[in-house]
Amino acid sequence: MIVGSVRDGRVGPTVARWFADEARTHGGFHVDVIDLLDYPLPLVIPAPGQFADPETTRIHEALAARIAAADAYVIVTPEYNHTLPAALKNTVDWVYAEWAAKPVGFVSYGGMSGGLRAVEHLRHIVAELHGVTVRESLSFHQVWEAFDGDLPRDREGSAAAAKGMLDRLVWWGRTLRAARLDRPYER
Template sequence: MSAKPLRIAVIIGSVREGRFGPVVANWFADRVREHSDIELDVIDLKDAGLPMVLPGFGAQPAGETAAAAETMRERLGAAHAFVVVTPEYNHSYPASVKNVIDWHNREWHAKPVGFVSYGGMSGGQRAVEHLRPVFSEVHSVTVRDTVSFHNVWSQFDGEGNPTDPEGCNSAAKLMIDRLLWWAEALQEARAKSPYTM
């Protein structure tokens, strides 16, 4: 492990009113906090301030849009790994997740991405499978192991705790372990040979 702690950015993908994402994200963030050698940054896309319309190709954003994009760029750039907490909307992922990916590019390069998904019967897994090729396009590495909550509304109690903590905690530990392996390996690789397009 490097002397400097690895930083994981946990991205809350849903921005809808009444969303369940923060419950799932808070639970997962607590699993990350169990690792004293990890720095955590929770990024809630509802508060990100990124507009849903990108500037024209080659154009630079201005005003509040530029400030929001720069803040997000700094946070993503500082991360060594990402975890996207995503629901499944219409067999895929929310537009807000695609938006934050599209607003940035180099910040994703040669870094690992893990997924915590939730939803109905499928547990958000179709959203994850749709996100894998998108992250591949921005030169990220997605980890195989994921955490998913099927019929999520029955998986947490009123205090935001999982009703079956053993299963989901084990899945989270495995995914975090894999994510850290990739984060450290890719950090060393980038230091040895900077990743360029």
């Protein structure tokens, strides 16, 4: 799971903690939560054949290894200015080959749209990375009112939506892992 916001005062960690607990309860996953705040990649990506400074290289390699290790992903994202956060897009630009032939689900949050416009943009980006997005997603509209502390106010509805997406991710994750083992995916 990837927490896609790095802003001060962000709600992402609250949403991510709740969803990570749902994924653990589901039982089909080993949950690894990646908070992009812990991976401060610069906005300037080295040109082909050039290398980043040692600290950037260390951050990039550590993040790429965690993303590569997963068979499925959930991106937890807000919507900023009708799209995804810059830190999330920057991460995708730094770490891209690791997403190929793997499923991605989305948990979004925000105001009236609940982050759905960010998810729509992410669906296009994931397709470009050769990833597979699942149809089922979960969004929290007016997120500041949707949570009571660390839990959604609509616990039953939120849990049911989470289970639907997690069930689909298990199916796609297992299917695509078997396919990659049978025949490595070539980009």
